[in-house]
Amino acid sequence: xxxLANGSGDSTETHEQGEPxxxxxxxxALLAGGAVASATAGAATVYAQAMQPGRVxxxxxxxxVPATDKTVxxxxxxxxxxxxxxxxxxxxxxxxxxTHHANDDASRMITGDPxxxxxFYWDRQRKGVDRRGAGPMQPTLFGRGAGEGLGVxxxxxxxxxxxxxxxxxxxxxxxxxxPRPCANPQYKGKSFGSNAAAWWGFHYKDLLTDPKPREVxxxxxxxxxxxxxxxxxxxxxxxxxxxxxxxxxxxxxDYPGVPVNHSTVKENHGVLKNVRIPIRPHFGVLxxxxxxxxxxxxxxPNRVGxxxxxxxxxKGATMYYPVAVPGALLSAGDSHASQGDSExxxxxxxxxxxxxxxxxxxxxxxLAGTALEGLAYPLLxxxxxxxxxxxxxxxxxxxxxxxxxxxxYEKSSIDLAMRDAFRKMRHFLMTTKGLTExxxxxxTSVAVDFGVTQVVDGNWGVHAIxxxxxxxxx
Amino acid sequence: xxxLANGSGDSTETHEQGEPxxxxxxxxALLAGGAVASATAGAATVYAQAMQPGRVxxxxxxxxVPATDKTVxxxxxxxxxxxxxxxxxxxxxxxxxxTHHANDDASRMITGDPxxxxxFYWDRQRKGVDRRGAGPMQPTLFGRGAGEGLGVxxxxxxxxxxxxxxxxxxxxxxxxxxPRPCANPQYKGKSFGSNAAAWWGFHYKDLLTDPKPREVxxxxxxxxxxxxxxxxxxxxxxxxxxxxxxxxxxxxxDYPGVPVNHSTVKENHGVLKNVRIPIRPHFGVLxxxxxxxxxxxxxxPNRVGxxxxxxxxxKGATMYYPVAVPGALLSAGDSHASQGDSExxxxxxxxxxxxxxxxxxxxxxxLAGTALEGLAYPLLxxxxxxxxxxxxxxxxxxxxxxxxxxxxYEKSSIDLAMRDAFRKMRHFLMTTKGLTExxxxxxTSVAVDFGVTQVVDGNWGVHAIxxxxxxxxx
Numbered sequence: 033x034x035x036l037a038n039g040s041g042d043s044t045e046t047h048e049q050g051e052p053x054x055x056x057x058x059x060x061a062l063l064a065g066g067a068v069a070s071a072t073a074g075a076a077t078v079y080a081q082a083m084q085p086g087r088v089x090x091x092x093x094x095x096x097v098p099a100t101d102k103t104v105x106x107x108x109x110x111x112x113x114x115x116x117x118x119x120x121x122x123x124x125x126x127x128x129x130x131t132h133h134a135n136d137d138a139s140r141m142i143t144g145d146p147x148x149x150x151x152f153y154w155d156r157q158r159k160g161v162d163r164r165g166a167g168p169m170q171p172t173l174f175g176r177g178a179g180e181g182l183g184v185x186x187x188x189x190x191x192x193x194x195x196x197x198x199x200x201x202x203x204x205x206x207x208x209x210x211p212r213p214c215a216n217p218q219y220k221g222k223s224f225g226s227n228a229a230a231w232w233g234f235h236y237k238d239l240l241t242d243p244k245p246r247e248v249x250x251x252x253x254x255x256x257x258x259x260x261x262x263x264x265x266x267x268x269x270x271x272x273x274x275x276x277x278x279x280x281x282x283x284x285x286d287y288p289g290v291p292v293n294h295s296t297v298k299e300n301h302g303v304l305k306n307v308r309i310p311i312r313p314h315f316g317v318l319x320x321x322x323x324x325x326x327x328x329x330x331x332x333p334n335r336v337g338x339x340x341x342x343x344x345x346x347k348g349a350t351m352y353y354p355v356a357v358p359g360a361l362l363s364a365g366d367s368h369a370s371q372g373d374s375e376x377x378x379x380x381x382x383x384x385x386x387x388x389x390x391x392x393x394x395x396x397x398x399l400a401g402t403a404l405e406g407l408a409y410p411l412l413x414x415x416x417x418x419x420x421x422x423x424x425x426x427x428x429x430x431x432x433x434x435x436x437x438x439x440x441y442e443k444s445s446i447d448l449a450m451r452d453a454f455r456k457m458r459h460f461l462m463t464t465k466g467l468t469e470x471x472x473x474x475x476t477s478v479a480v481d482f483g484v485t486q487v488v489d490g491n492w493g494v495h496a497i498x499x500x501x502x503x504x505x506x
Numbered sequence: 507x508x509x510l511a512n513g514s515g516d517s518t519e520t521h522e523q524g525e526p527x528x529x530x531x532x533x534x535a536l537l538a539g540g541a542v543a544s545a546t547a548g549a550a551t552v553y554a555q556a557m558q559p560g561r562v563x564x565x566x567x568x569x570x571v572p573a574t575d576k577t578v579x580x581x582x583x584x585x586x587x588x589x590x591x592x593x594x595x596x597x598x599x600x601x602x603x604x605t606h607h608a609n610d611d612a613s614r615m616i617t618g619d620p621x622x623x624x625x626f627y628w629d630r631q632r633k634g635v636d637r638r639g640a641g642p643m644q645p646t647l648f649g650r651g652a653g654e655g656l657g658v659x660x661x662x663x664x665x666x667x668x669x670x671x672x673x674x675x676x677x678x679x680x681x682x683x684x685p686r687p688c689a690n691p692q693y694k695g696k697s698f699g700s701n702a703a704a705w706w707g708f709h710y711k712d713l714l715t716d717p718k719p720r721e722v723x724x725x726x727x728x729x730x731x732x733x734x735x736x737x738x739x740x741x742x743x744x745x746x747x748x749x750x751x752x753x754x755x756x757x758x759x760d761y762p763g764v765p766v767n768h769s770t771v772k773e774n775h776g777v778l779k780n781v782r783i784p785i786r787p788h789f790g791v792l793x794x795x796x797x798x799x800x801x802x803x804x805x806x807p808n809r810v811g812x813x814x815x816x817x818x819x820x821k822g823a824t825m826y827y828p829v830a831v832p833g834a835l836l837s838a839g840d841s842h843a844s845q846g847d848s849e850x851x852x853x854x855x856x857x858x859x860x861x862x863x864x865x866x867x868x869x870x871x872x873l874a875g876t877a878l879e880g881l882a883y884p885l886l887x888x889x890x891x892x893x894x895x896x897x898x899x900x901x902x903x904x905x906x907x908x909x910x911x912x913x914x915y916e917k918s919s920i921d922l923a924m925r926d927a928f929r930k931m932r933h934f935l936m937t938t939k940g941l942t943e944x945x946x947x948x949x950t951s952v953a954v955d956f957g958v959t960q961v962v963d964g965n966w967g968v969h970a971i972x973x974x975x976x977x978x979x980x
Contacts (some may be wrong), residue, residue, distance in 0.1 A: 468777075469715045477850040480699055505780045
């Protein structure tokens with residue numbers, strides 16, 4: 033959809049030192065970025081480039097945001113967060129993303145990794161990142177910890193986009209996704225992820241075998257190069273009450289980042305023997321800061337994205353988000369090595385990943401007559417498909433009133449998400465493709481596939497997929 | 507899954523003249539069938555075949571069932587129906603299937619086609635097929651017509667399978683699927699289908715534009731050779747009250763096969779201009795006679811199949827059904843040129859098709875230790891996937907009591923169908939693949955894709971897809 037890429041706006045400034053960017057990394061990246069960026073440059077610039085080899089002047093920079101206790105916000109989105117970097121339209125940004133489940137097996141997912149160690153640091157006196165969730169800092173509600181675990185994802189960012197204003201659309205191209213190699217020499221060349229079959233899973237009250245209920249963690253291994261296309265199970269264990277360094281006992285998985293004391297659990301090795309799980313590296317959380325509230329729980333997805341948990345949001349995909357606050361404020365989290373549609377047991381293979389994104393700002397004034405006009409929901413484009421995301425409540429922060437952030441968990445429904453996905457697909461076909469309502473409805477019935485995105489994030493999801501090649505004959 | 511194919515049972519009898527088979531057709535088909543059937547023959551037979559070229563003795567016959575007023579049952583399944591043909595395990599049967607929407611445009615879907623004309627025949631005195639639906643023959647409930655339209659699909663069959671008994675599994679291999687060519691010389695080389703955006707559609711009470719509500723028929727065209735892989739829209743029209751030949755006025759699409767008088771509707775030609783819809787020819791209805799009731803509405807899918815409406819049930823796919831009544835009694839109907847997951851507006855591209863099936867009977871005594879042991883639901887196998895079908899109620903005819911056939915329409919829910927699909931996938935992984943419950947649940951979350959099969963058949967559907975190659979390393 034290259035015709036969408038023209039409203040790129042002000043990309044003339046350069047940023048030799050993005051804080052906390054890495055100077056050497058940037059030098060190489062600027063060259064690499066130039067080729068991609070040329071697709072977004074005007075004809076005159078392209079011509080100038082053709083006359084003189086080299087970088088397209090002033091078009092792109094490439095920023096790097098490592099995951100540290102200073103660059104992440106844990107369990108919430110907020111319009112009040114100061115950007116960790118500010119970029120211009122057309123720029124690239126690499127975001128290191130940590131899984132919030134790394135402490136399920138610290139030796140495989142934290143040990144020796146300075147970034148992860150700084151984020152997960154927790155002794156009797158302090159935590160590397162104290163707030164985890166959108167709840168109160170004094171945990172007066174449940175006594176779980178600061179933020180109360182009302183929101184769980186470690187989000188890297190936010191990235192501010194210069195000139196972005198409410199009403200604009202931010203295009204986020206996912207240029208690359210790589211596993212984060214295990215830093216523990218014992219597991220050289222491997223990466224690991226954790227799957228928690230947890231109390232918020234769809235299965236939890238519906239178990240066949242004893243003990244009931246139970247939470248089970250399964251540790252998966254993937255190849256750190258990202259070249260081997262499958263994961264395998266390593267071992268599983270049943271969650272036992274875990275006492276965190278502050279002395280709080282967590283009988284269930286009710287607060288993110290609690291270190292699991294492996295002397296209290298029984299590791300069953302050799303699980304899922306000979307089973308190869310195709311990997312689908314992607315970001316469960318990718319989205320902008322909402323405008324409706326200041327502190328927003330990272331779990332329910334919303335109109336500006338967030339925890340959509342669609343495994344298609346991986347390498348090569350492009351997301352379009354409506355901008356709700358100045359600067360857009362993009363964050364990434366909840367990285368997954370693989371997930372099935374529904375994320376049934378509550379989590380995917382939760383695995384730290386590093387993603388490289390190109391951000392293109394489409395100013396409101398440039399949207400008229402384009403496919404992005406009136407876009408009020410997160411839209412996914414892949415090479416073959418358009419994917420629209422419906423939720424039980426399209427904009428729950430408004431629809432459910434003052435208590436929206438707790439009410440949403442009582443109102444989870446695939447039936448409602450299907451309704452929302454249908455309405456969004458109809459809107460897309462009537463605006464983007466100029467169909468009548470009758471044409472849009474018939475086409476949806478005979479050619480659009482609806483799937484269950486997730487049934488575990490409070491605001492449940494149904495996605496609608498339409499193949500681009502339906503319109504190739506136009 | 508060739509190891510499943512050994513319980514084929516008694517296939518030693520030959521049937522030179524299947525009624526109402528066609529002698530010449532069979533001669534060719536017997537030869538064509540031999541190659542496929544050899545895969546199911548025992549090693550000794552294969553060896554005998556290798557010594558002497560020719561047909562494997564007594565292994566397969568091929569029956570043909572044209573669609574006529576004598577070979578179809580319209581709108582219901584019944585264990586009391588006499589088979590139109592009886593076959594042995596391993597035999598092939600070709601079933602001509604007519605769309606029940608053909609009278610939306612009789613000139614394109616009936617005219618000149620003796621089979622279709624006999625089925626749709628309707629004058630002031632009589633109908634070619636009087637009963638349409640599982641309701642009373644005297645239409646005392648709604649006054650729509652015999653059977654009351656409580657069930658709508660024209661089903662060809664049933665096919666009896668010799669030796670099949672409750673507790674056995676019937677494997678149905680879909681060997682070929684072809685469009686039924688239009689018999690009207692005016693449209694030579696084409697086939698047509700109808701999509702009805704009807705009152706039972708998911709969209710019906712949720713329209714944007716006037717008039718509200720409305721029903722809209724869209725006529726689609728495909729290539730009769732089946733070689734062109736896309737359909738296109740021809741025209742649409744809004745449903746107007748139609749008076750049937752008995753004088754009953756149908757304000758909405760409330761009874762199947764009502765002839766549309768095109769002088770009463772406005773045809774809008776040129777709809778969906780330049781849109782090419784990929785075709786996915788398949789059978790919306792394919793399944794066995796249920797045991798729980800005598801007359802069963804053809805609309806809600808159930809544990810022995812029926813109106814599953816999964817577009818994957820097409821050429822190359824294999825279905826496995828639990829047998830509920832002696833002879834199994836397989837019928838096919840509701841043929842579709844294409845459908846999206848959800849069948850949102852109530853129908854697909856409803857289009858007459860002819861399918862060729864090979865039927866393999868797996869006797870109960872041979873199931874122990876195989877993947878089919880304990881199979882209590884319709885299971886789909888494709889080249890790459892296993893697909894399990896969940897419904898709002900897995901066995902609604904029992905679960906909803908005496909009024910099940912009306913209650914099911916009040917209890918439609920994707921949430922419930924998701925629950926059922928999860929339970930079936932867990933069962934499949936724990937039995938077929940020998941996983942523990944914890945392994946099965948984790949694997950489901952990270953590798954199984956759940957989709958919305960349909961939201962229009964009373965007993966709504968969610969399917970669960972698992973790729974076979976996960977287990978290829980074993």
